[in-house]
Amino acid sequence: MNNNKLFLLDAYALIYRAYYAFIKNPRINSKGQNTSAIFGFVNTLEEILRKENPTHIAVVFDSPEPSFRHIKYEEYKAQREATPEDIKASIPIIKEILQAYNIPILEIPGYEADDVIGTIAKKMAAQGVDVYMMTPDKDYVQLVDDHIFIYKPRYGNNDFDILDKEKVIEKYSLSHPMQMIDMLALMGDASDNIPGCPGIGPKTAQKLLKEFGSVENILNNTDKLKGSVKNKIVENKDQILFSKFLATIKTDVPIEVKIEDFKRKEIDEEALKRIFEKLEFRTLLTRVFKNENKKPVQGMLFEEETTNFKNNTIEQNSTSKKIIAIHTTPHTYKMVKEEKELIELCNEICSQKSVCFDTETTGMNPLLSELVGLSFAYKEGEAFYVPIDNDRGKAQQRIEIFRPFFENEKIEKVGQNIKYDILELRNYDIRVRGKLFDTMIAHYLINPEIPHSMDHMAKMYLNYTTIHIDELIGPRGKNQKNMRDINPEIVCKYSAEDADITLKLKNILEKELQENNLEKLFNEIESPLIYVLADMEWTGVRxxxxxxxxxxxxxxxxxxxxxxxxxxxxxxxxxxxxxxxxxxxxxxxxxxxxxxxxxxxxxxxxxxxxxxxxxxxxxxxxxxxxxxxxxxxxxxxxxxxxxxxxxxxxxxxxxxxxxxxxxxxxxxxxxxxxxxxxxxxxxxxxxxxxxPDEGCTFLSADYSQIELRIMAHLSKDKNMIEAFNKGQDIHAATASKIFKIPIEEITPDMRRKAKTANFGIIYGITPYGLSQRLGISRSEAKKLIEEYFTTFPDVKRYMDESISKAREQGYVETIFGRK
Incomplete structure (x- = not known):
């Protein structure tokens, strides 16, 4: 049996995906360098090395020279926009990083990555090697076979789908994966500008292939087709065949390779550290190079057996760090049930300045579910789990023991999505008080574009795979179990791990908030808001x-x-x-x-x-x-x-x-x-x-021209500030200045135009857009915008400076530092 596992990464597909994942909030370092593509690509690479631990690996790049497809068809991929300059600048650095990882880089003149990967995949699969093609592109479906799989990143997170023959056949309604070529030949591929047959979509293509099996067979049996489908196929016969040529991945690229060429090797740690430090990849430095051999935690409140397994993963010829989990990392998790121990635990956590807690419940809605258990952590590596009885009276008695902790305003409460826990405890008349630290919100402020789940953050920051809730109660659906149905010993591990990991994340994210100057936003706005929103959700509306x-x-x-x-x-x-x-x-x-x-x-x-x-x-x-x-x-x-x-x-x-x-x-x-x-x-x-509730009244409150007041504050425009300070009708005052007549003579139509200008121009409306809204000519709209900026010159200055700053840094900031 061949135990080799070869991963082939489509470089540009993954680099583009990484770059656009951060497009709304690019990663810009202190040198003004956009590192989004590099950071995202390395994150994906690390995820593969840690999660899948491949024995062999290579990264394949498209050749810069025109491929045979470009030579045969000038329109091939011609609709694509030019490669962003930030991606161009990132490619040499990514190749340098791959060299530090000692991962082979392949780039064959005149061929695309698809063809090189297809050729290697077929050669290695013939030797019994399992080949995983890492790509989000559907073109690769045609290559899937008994030993060839697609390892496809999911959109918006770090998870992956593995597509084998059966999944491909089911997903695309094919009789075998090779039919994907015929599918693309019929319906075309907009991403590669492959024309296909106009008017033939996926469903029609699937129906035709189910009946005839291939493009050639369809074209040989056009007499059996009917109506408009027949006309479309007959009229576009040559285009369909040419599209099939374009869609076919070559598997005979002239390249001589052996499986040994792709064997994992030791990384050059010093070189990789230098690159990461230069790029300011602090998170990656911590994750890739941190010391995982921590000593077991000592000094527990109660005696118990401490779990302390050594990493038992298969040794590979690589020093890349293996992913760790509950069974491979030291921890001391304790279930506490006896009243004496519960009181001791409460006293201990009440003596702490900061404690992480988590709730386990019977459902997702905190207003309808019941508590199953509570977990607490105040030292990394140790946590306590308190099971809660099904009987409401007994449950209330046990929860009451911890009221002094929850309602102590001096103790910081740490949690992941802590609003849920606050609402759940309110069912038992417990009002959580004190400063809050929600790791989900902290991570959101630091990295708003990527997932904020504890599972994702544990992988990203701690190199750790958590116990997933699906492992306990199963996937969502009618057959999903209730947490109360699960053995308390298993729930203890799950819940205690949640509290422990959340505490570890808090200790990391707290520093990142400081480094990113986000403490004020977090402590003065986002965290206090949690209590306000919890009250609003609890109150509801009739x-x-x-x-x-x-x-x-x-x-x-x-x-x-x-x-x-x-x-x-x-x-x-x-x-x-x-x-x-x-x-x-x-x-x-x-x-x-x-x-x-x-x-x-x-x-x-x-x-x-x-x-x-x-x-x-x-x-x-x-x-x-x-x-x-x-x-x-x-x-x-x-x-x-x-x-x-x-x-x-x-x-x-x-x-x-x-x-x-x-x-x-x-x-x-x-x-x-x-x-x-x-x-x-x-x-x-x-x-x-x-x-409203009986005896109550709804009160509606709104700010007066809040956007314009903020713009006046940010731009410090004297004319706009003057209008507000005088208590003038801001739209009439704007009209007066734009049309250069006294405010008393402003007509309703003039005021309407000024109001549209006020709220449109500060959001970057174009002359065309303004003309459409006001029903005026484009030249008149252009003149109106020019008069507006003449009236409020500092608004124009502020907008131009903001755009310039965004181009240089990749972001702009709000008053409170939100990027």
Missing amino acids: LDLEALEQLAEEYRKEMNQIEKEIIEMAGVEFNINSPKQIGEVLFDKMKIIDNPKKTRTGQYSTSEEELEKLRSKHPIIEKILEQRSLKKLLSTYIEAFPQLINPKTGKIHTSFNQTATATGRLSSSNPNLQNIPIRDERGKEIRKVFI
């Missing part, structure tokens, strides 16, 4: 269910009437909820415009954006848009709200998320209460179903 049902009935009647009118206008019965049928009615039957826009699959585009452009072409368009609006209001709000009411409180309790947007804006979910429409009458009717 609904007038009778009014909601009445509204639902009215909207359904109105929607039915509109649908009848649409059918009458069309003159034919059709499914109004089918975009395909709407397109056929509007553009084939009614022919409301010539040359309507089509999607990549050849279907007419009937998106809201496209229909809005056609609103004036025919009354049926307005009716279709109105029907869609009503349908969305019904499904998203009116019919959904009653299902979300908490049976205990009779209210809706939304979740406010602090870490969901890169900009720091709060988001709302389950349900999303931020997107309820307000600008039209129907939206206002929906808002009316939210009612």
